[in-house]
Amino acid sequence: MLPPVARRIQTTIRLKDCYLCRQEIRWASGGAPPWRPAAILDEWVQREARPISLRQLTFFGRTLTEYRLLSSANYVRTELPTRLAHRLRDMQTLPYVVVTNPHMSHVYELYYKAFETLRRVREIKTVDDNDRYCNIITETLQEHLTVIPKLTMGIIECQSLMKPEETNRFMNTLLRSRISRRVIAEQHLALTETFHSPWHFPDAKQPQDPSSDFVGDVFLKCNAKEVVEECSQRARTLAREAFGSACRMPEVNLQGHLNATFPYILSHLQYIVGELLRNSIEAVVERWRHLPGHPAPVDVLICEAPQHVIIRISDQGGGIPKDILPSLWSFGKGPRSHIHLENLVRVPKMAATMQELRAFPTSAGGIAADANDWRRPVDGSLSSLTYRPPDLRLGMGLPMSRVYAEYWAGSLELHSLEGYGVDAFLTISKLGNKNEQLSTRASMDAV
Amino acid sequence: MITRPATFRLRFLKVWRQKTPPRTYATLTGEPSTQTWPHQSQFGNIHDDQVARLAAKPLHPLALADLIRHGRPPLSTEALFSSANFTLSLLPIRLAHRIQALRNLPFIVVSNPHIAQIYSNYVHSLSTLLPYQERRISNLEDEIQFTEVMADLVQTHSNTIPTLARGFLECRRYISPGDVTRFLDEHLRARIGTRLIAEQHIALHLSSKPHNGGVSTPQDHDQSSYTGVIDTALRPAEIIRHCEAFVGEICELKYGVRPTLVINGQSDARMTHVPTHLEYIITELLKNAFRATVESGKEREPIEVTIAAPPEVPEAASRATDSTHLPSIPGVTIRIRDRGGGISPEVLPHIWAYSFTTFADEDVTATGNNGGGGGGGNGNVDALNAISGAGGDSSSLAGLGYGLPLGRAYAEHFGGGVQVQSLWGWGTDVYLKLRGLGKSG
Numbered sequence: 005m006l007p008p009v010a011r012r013i014q015t016t017i018r019l020k021d022c023y024l025c026r027q028e029i030r031w032a033s034g035g036a037p038p039w040r041p042a043a044i045l046d047e048w049v050q051r052e053a054r055p056i057s058l059r060q061l062t063f064f065g066r067t068l069t070e071y072r073l074l075s076s077a078n079y080v081r082t083e084l085p086t087r088l089a090h091r092l093r094d095m096q097t098l099p100y101v102v103v104t105n106p107h108m109s110h111v112y113e114l115y116y117k118a119f120e121t122l123r124r125v126r127e128i129k130t131v132d133d134n135d136r137y138c139n140i141i142t143e144t145l146q147e148h149l150t151v152i153p154k155l156t157m158g159i160i161e162c163q164s165l166m167k168p169e170e171t172n173r174f175m176n177t178l179l180r181s182r183i184s185r186r187v188i189a190e191q192h193l194a195l196t197e198t199f200h201s202p203w204h205f206p207d208a209k210q211p212q213d214p215s216s217d218f219v220g221d222v223f224l225k226c227n228a229k230e231v232v233e234e235c236s237q238r239a240r241t242l243a244r245e246a247f248g249s250a251c252r253m254p255e256v257n258l259q260g261h262l263n264a265t266f267p268y269i270l271s272h273l274q275y276i277v278g279e280l281l282r283n284s285i286e287a288v289v290e291r292w293r294h295l296p297g298h299p300a301p302v303d304v305l306i307c308e309a310p311q312h313v314i315i316r317i318s319d320q321g322g323g324i325p326k327d328i329l330p331s332l333w334s335f336g337k338g339p340r341s342h343i344h345l346e347n348l349v350r351v352p353k354m355a356a357t358m359q360e361l362r363a364f365p366t367s368a369g370g371i372a373a374d375a376n377d378w379r380r381p382v383d384g385s386l387s388s389l390t391y392r393p394p395d396l397r398l399g400m401g402l403p404m405s406r407v408y409a410e411y412w413a414g415s416l417e418l419h420s421l422e423g424y425g426v427d428a429f430l431t432i433s434k435l436g437n438k439n440e441q442l443s444t445r446a447s448m449d450a451v
Numbered sequence: 452m453i454t455r456p457a458t459f460r461l462r463f464l465k466v467w468r469q470k471t472p473p474r475t476y477a478t479l480t481g482e483p484s485t486q487t488w489p490h491q492s493q494f495g496n497i498h499d500d501q502v503a504r505l506a507a508k509p510l511h512p513l514a515l516a517d518l519i520r521h522g523r524p525p526l527s528t529e530a531l532f533s534s535a536n537f538t539l540s541l542l543p544i545r546l547a548h549r550i551q552a553l554r555n556l557p558f559i560v561v562s563n564p565h566i567a568q569i570y571s572n573y574v575h576s577l578s579t580l581l582p583y584q585e586r587r588i589s590n591l592e593d594e595i596q597f598t599e600v601m602a603d604l605v606q607t608h609s610n611t612i613p614t615l616a617r618g619f620l621e622c623r624r625y626i627s628p629g630d631v632t633r634f635l636d637e638h639l640r641a642r643i644g645t646r647l648i649a650e651q652h653i654a655l656h657l658s659s660k661p662h663n664g665g666v667s668t669p670q671d672h673d674q675s676s677y678t679g680v681i682d683t684a685l686r687p688a689e690i691i692r693h694c695e696a697f698v699g700e701i702c703e704l705k706y707g708v709r710p711t712l713v714i715n716g717q718s719d720a721r722m723t724h725v726p727t728h729l730e731y732i733i734t735e736l737l738k739n740a741f742r743a744t745v746e747s748g749k750e751r752e753p754i755e756v757t758i759a760a761p762p763e764v765p766e767a768a769s770r771a772t773d774s775t776h777l778p779s780i781p782g783v784t785i786r787i788r789d790r791g792g793g794i795s796p797e798v799l800p801h802i803w804a805y806s807f808t809t810f811a812d813e814d815v816t817a818t819g820n821n822g823g824g825g826g827g828g829n830g831n832v833d834a835l836n837a838i839s840g841a842g843g844d845s846s847s848l849a850g851l852g853y854g855l856p857l858g859r860a861y862a863e864h865f866g867g868g869v870q871v872q873s874l875w876g877w878g879t880d881v882y883l884k885l886r887g888l889g890k891s892g
Contacts, residue, residue, distance in 0.1 A: 260877060307874040311796070314874050323759060323784075419870065419882050421784040424716050424759030427880060429872055 036104045037112050048089035048123065054079075070131060073199050077128040077137055080192045084141075084185055085123035088115055091181050094174065102165050107158030111151055118144045131199075138196050141189050151182070156400050160341045168334060172403075175335040179407045187269070226268045228306045228313055232258060235278040236302070239285045247289055254288040254319075255301040256281065264308035266434045272408045273432075276416070279401035280317050280428045287321020287426070300425075312414075313432045320425040329420060333403050344400070497578050502554075505547030505577075513541075513644045515723060515865055515887065518651045519678045524658035528591065531659045535588040535597050538652040542604075543584060545645045546577040549638060556634065559625045565618030569611055576604045591661055598656045601649045611642060616805070616853065628804070635805055635853075640860045647680065647725065654679035682726050687733075687758055687783055687885075688718040690726060694733040702741045710744040710789075711753040712737075720760035720783050723887040728861045732869070735858040736787050736881050743791025743879065752790035759784040782867070785883040794873035802871060805853045 095103060095112050102108055121140060128134050155178070159171055236256035244253060284302045292299035300320035307314040324332065402418070409416040413433040420426050521534040553561060553570045561570055579600050588594050615638070619631050656662055676684035691714060699709040740754050760783045794802060859869040866886035873879050
């Protein structure tokens with residue numbers, strides 16, 4: 005079936021635990037991806053993604069029964085291949101020269117393989133079916149850890165082959181879709197975990213009242229102050245490792261509404277706040293290498309309004325150089341992209357290391373410490389980025405952070421005071437507090 | 452040091468008073484002063500096709516560099532002629548574009564006495580310039596006459612903004628707020644450039660060798676960093692202190708308290724810019740910050756103004772040796788940070804709108820005498836109105852006139868900008884970016 009070009013096989017991936025798909029999938033990472041009949045993909049592309057409402061995401065777990073667990077499983081079962089099919093079609097419409105780039109074809113093959121695996125899953129009728137299905141999801145999610153660095157490398161290498169705005173649109177759609185798939189998959193894994201947990205009694209009355217800390221299986225009650233403190237601690241530690249213990253480290257001062265809490269996906273918030281604080285702390289450390297005295301502190305303000313929480317991070321790290329400013333929010337563009345490319349090559353190797361690092365859980369507001377077998381690999385792709393050393397500049401922290409912030413109806417703005425410093429404004433929608441907002445945001449993950 | 456912009460303006464006004472006969476357009480054109488239907492009576496002066504021909508020409512985008520390219524004062528006679536001819540090459544086209552835009556407004560709107568007056572002013576100004584179209588200015592007599600025409604133009608149009616505001620306020624039933632906003636955005640932005648071109652020539656004229664022989668010593672010129680209305684070594688910190696004193700005084704008069712203001716960052720930064728423009732913008736921004744701070748009872752929290760300047764690039768440093776360029780940085784960012792509680796989510800979407808476009812009927816009476824102030828160096832009058840109006844019934848409107856959009860228009864004129872970041876429940880950060888010698892937007 006495979007065309008001659010695919011004979012130059014460089015890698016073979018075997019799906020060991022996939023009970024439905026024991027065939028070997030071979031692909032040539034150095035050439036064009038193999039041709040496949042388009043009919044099956046066409047059929048899936050015909051289907052619209054069925055967005056899940058945030059209300060469902062947030063409150064599903066509260067009245068969890070076997071029936072609801074299985075219907076959730078079947079929702080995910082049809083939804084994942086549908087959404088993957090749409091992204092595959094997006095990639096197929098890119099120029100041939102782009103998709104034949106080794107990094108891009110790597111991602112394309114990963115997506116195709118996941119699509120082929122997931123679309124073959126038959127209807128889930130029992131809890132055992134569901135457990136096996138969860139294994140498949142977990143494995144797929146883990147295999148896809150390399151997607152973001154690979155994709156970014158591909159985009160940088162292809163930057164002369166596509167228009168910048170097309171590249172950014174493609175990346176934004178792809179990343180948003182990736183977030184949405186991971187969220188619904190993670191949601192289902194968490195539901196399954198809850199279902200199996202020893203304290204879960206399907207018939208018992210719901211012990212949690214709506215105001216409890218536990219907002220849902222996916223959304224956790226995040227405390228802005230705790231997240232900022234934890235992220236700044238981590239950023240300082242990483243910076244100290246990179247710059248040496250002799251470097252003068254700025255303080256991170258917190259002020260404002262320090263009791264602000266809101267439901268959010270903790271790993272997303274940690275990633276965004278972490279990226280911003282890393283940028284700030286590193287800029288200040290580097291600037292004060294040439295300046296006398298103690299470095300100016302990084303000032304963090306938490307401002308709680310009825311519908312939003314705004315986290316403002318102000319540093320005096322010298323601001324953003326003018327040559328970088330225009331490409332600040334672009335993927336794989338700008339004067340430093342060749343450095344980012346070199347650094348990105350190191351990331352896939354790091355993903356494994358960082359998983360080990362993850363084995364020593366930090367007390368992320370006491371929540372990540374409880375991370376269980378299901379959740380850890382799901383967060384893996386973000387945590388490998390979150391824990392990377394500071395000298396590993398990838399040039400995608402800001403655009404990625406903005407995709408995450410906007411995905412949850414928030415925003416991320418930067419104001420550069422060139423020659424002085426940067427103010428970053430992260431606006432978070434307090435989604436869980438308003439039912440109307442939950443329903444109006446229902447189409448959010450329709451990508 | 453602080454009073455430099457103020458003294459400059461005084462000197463300027465004094466000259467206008469001497470040189471400019473008060474509102475002479477009716478006699479100049481030989482037409483009766485017909486306030487009600489001036490658009491009819493003025494038609495005889497300019498042929499439609501002249502306006503159309505001029506309006507068809509593209510607008511020359513104005514850069515600060517254009518305005519200082521005739522050299523540093525005192526200008527020689529030749530350089531002065533070249534400034535006059537440069538001015539003459541720009542203004543008729545700019546005026547024709549405005550006339551064209553006014554003519555395209557609905558008849559019922561231009562018939563309004565206020566709008567009609569503005570229309571008439573523009574037609575008149577263009578008619579006074581047209582005689583010079585046919586020839587180059589090459590003798591001092593022509594140059595003096597031309598400068599008087601410039602002074603008349605500046606004077607005639609000094610009250611444009613409140614007049615237009617009142618006119619559109621009265622016409623708000625006949626034209627949508629969106630259309631008004633679009634027209635005003637274009638009009639007020641074009642006006643900034645037009646006035647600047649005229650004012651620059653007047654200033655260069657006054658300080659030129661043939662017209663300023665005995666008035667000031669050469670020493671004065673060596674020390675002055677002014678080229679016409681442009682200061683090539685403008686210190687933003689000085690302007691900020693100057694505006695702080697002014698706004699603070701009115702604030703104290705009105706509320707009995709004034710917040711303190713601290714300046715940090717590179718407070719010794721210098722740049723090339725138009726001091727009167729910067730003064731207007733800073734006054735508008737400080738008004739908002741002061742009022743919000745006092746009204747939310749946070750006057751103990753200082754307003755923090757941070758001046759950021761990029762490090763000097765070697766190229767700019769080498770240019771500093773050039774006689775026409777004093778050392779100055781390409782631009783600055785000024786952040787004004789207050790603890791005044793921020794801007795409510797309901798108001799935030801409208802902060803860039805000219806508020807009189809959406810006034811309800813009861814607001815109109817409340818603002819009856821409140822439309823004054825506005826453009827050029829006139830901003831201070833507006834500051835008074837906005838702050839004094841804050842305590843009355845119209846407090847929800849205070850500060851939401853045209854101060855903020857016009858301030859942004861001034862900043863954007865030479866490639867800068869104003870951005871507002873509200874932290875509702877805490878305070879507001881405003882970022883004012885100014886470009887030095889750059890292209891106009």
